[in-house]
Amino acid sequence: MTTYRIAPSILSADFARLGEEVRNVVAAGADIIHFDVMDNHYVPNLTIGPLVCQAIRPHVDVPIDVHLMVKPVDRIIPDFAKAGANIITFHPEASEHVDRSLQLIRDHGCKAGLVFNPHTPLHYLEHVMDKIDMILIMSVNPGFGGQSFIPQALKKIEQARRMIDESGRDIMLEVDGGIKADNIAAAAAAGADTFVAGSAIFGKPDYKAVIDAMRAELAK
Ligand code: DX5
Numbered sequence: 001m002t003t004y005r006i007a008p009s010i011l012s013a014d015f016a017r018l019g020e021e022v023r024n025v026v027a028a029g030a031d032i033i034h035f036d037v038m039d040n041h042y043v044p045n046l047t048i049g050p051l052v053c054q055a056i057r058p059h060v061d062v063p064i065d066v067h068l069m070v071k072p073v074d075r076i077i078p079d080f081a082k083a084g085a086n087i088i089t090f091h092p093e094a095s096e097h098v099d100r101s102l103q104l105i106r107d108h109g110c111k112a113g114l115v116f117n118p119h120t121p122l123h124y125l126e127h128v129m130d131k132i133d134m135i136l137i138m139s140v141n142p143g144f145g146g147q148s149f150i151p152q153a154l155k156k157i158e159q160a161r162r163m164i165d166e167s168g169r170d171i172m173l174e175v176d177g178g179i180k181a182d183n184i185a186a187a188a189a190a191g192a193d194t195f196v197a198g199s200a201i202f203g204k205p206d207y208k209a210v211i212d213a214m215r216a217e218l219a220k
């Protein structure tokens with residue numbers, strides 16, 4: 001049986017009360033905290049860095065999943081590892097040396113993964129599959145929360161699931177962008193097991209009600 005994980009993106013949280021927000025969302029049933037790092041260069045928005053990761057770390061005991069939307073990639077990796085990140089993913093086209101960046105993440109004791117934009121082909125995985133712990137399929141163009149799910153992502157999730165199954169390795173398959181209770185089952189049917197949701201959770205007053213509704217869809 002598949003283990004499903006709900007990974008709230010704190011991009012849509014109230015940053016003035018971030019410690020309380022992450023505690024509340026974990027108490028509501030979150031399995032992972034998804035941490036979106038944007039640099040106003042690789043993507044047209046600017047968010048949070050290692051200092052904020054370090055600040056929330058003592059508030060939660062679930063894994064912190066750092067999604068790097070930055071270019072260059074390598075120099076920020078050690079800082080996030082030191083700040084308590086557990087998983088670090090990056091966009092392959094933002095790194096000059098994808099294999100080296102994956103190895104760097106693992107050398108710092110974190111799980112490593114690649115992120116695929118709606119237009120980015122999965123062939124980047126081909127020769128590095130042995131260094132991959134997570135594949136993240138973007139179902140929006142990165143940069144902002146609250147966008148609509150791009151249905152073409154489902155085909156790519158299916159393709160990534162086939163690649164994971166063929167590899168025989170234990171690799172998480174995460175989907176990010178526009179995930180809500182009404183489309184989470186479709187993403188799971190395509191093969192995703194880890195679901196990022198920002199506005200769907202933090203946009204509502206009752207986080208537990210949203211997470212419970214998502215789990216109910218996954219259990220159908
Ligand atoms: C987009 C980020 C997402 C985003 C998801 O660039 O990577 O993690 O916060 O937000 P929603 O769930 O609102 O689409």
Ligand code: ZN
Pocket residue numbers: 009034035036067176196
């Ligand atoms: Zn993200």
